Amino acid sequence: YRWPDDQMVPVGSPYFADYMLRLLIELGRAEEAQSIIQERWGEFSRQGGTSVWEVWDMEQSLSHAWSCAPVPLAAHYFLGVHQKDSDPGEIYWILPIAGSLRTVRGRVMTRHGAVHVEWKTEPTWLLEVDLPDGVTFHVGLPIRSGLSVELDGEITQLEESIIRCQETFQIIQLSGGRHTLRHVLDTENEPIT
Numbered sequence: 001y002r003w004p005d006d007q008m009v010p011v012g013s014p015y016f017a018d019y020m021l022r023l024l025i026e027l028g029r030a031e032e033a034q035s036i037i038q039e040r041w042g043e044f045s046r047q048g049g050t051s052v053w054e055v056w057d058m059e060q061s062l063s064h065a066w067s068c069a070p071v072p073l074a075a076h077y078f079l080g081v082h083q084k085d086s087d088p089g090e091i092y093w094i095l096p097i098a099g100s101l102r103t104v105r106g107r108v109m110t111r112h113g114a115v116h117v118e119w120k121t122e123p124t125w126l127l128e129v130d131l132p133d134g135v136t137f138h139v140g141l142p143i144r145s146g147l148s149v150e151l152d153g154e155i156t157q158l159e160e161s162i163i164r165c166q167e168t169f170q171i172i173q174l175s176g177g178r179h180t181l182r183h184v185l186d187t188e189n190e191p192i193t
């Protein structure tokens with residue numbers, strides 16, 4: 001359901017936009033959230049800003065940490081690196097949400113070291129990770145019909161599936177080191193048309 005814009009209270013600040021963006025992504029509307037980020041935070045840059053502002057115009061603080069919503073969103077959703085509250089100890093998940101993005105590269109720090117993630121979606125998903133030792137990672141790709149998953153150059157059966165942000169992922173547990181997951185054409189099925 002889409003609420004009529006004329007019946008909605010507008011989001012008044014970048015701080016509160018964080019809640020709206022998270023909700024959109026969780027509801028499977030990452031492209032819409034990314035469009036808002038590009039429009040709203042991009043406006044800071046187009047107006048010459050080199051920081052994030054407290055409000056959408058230049059009337060208050062021009063360097064306001066609570067307005068940096070796209071930064072943690074990028075790590076948590078677009079890179080996909082996160083911890084779940086229900087997971088005890090050192091368990092991390094890497095389940096990237098692409099939305100309208102076609103390639104992303106970044107690093108997230110843990111107390112065991114940096115997690116490097118790079119992915120692209122064209123022509124098919126390719127996810128490269130460099131993981132620190134001492135941490136358990138559940139890494140996954142969105143399920144796509146007619147495609148198998150290759151892990152470090154060999155076709156593999158991923159252990160289970162999970163739904164995140166309205167997207168179903170096939171996941172596998174990985175330990176430290178460099179790993180590559182990619183979608184490849186499933187040779188046992190008909191070619192994709």
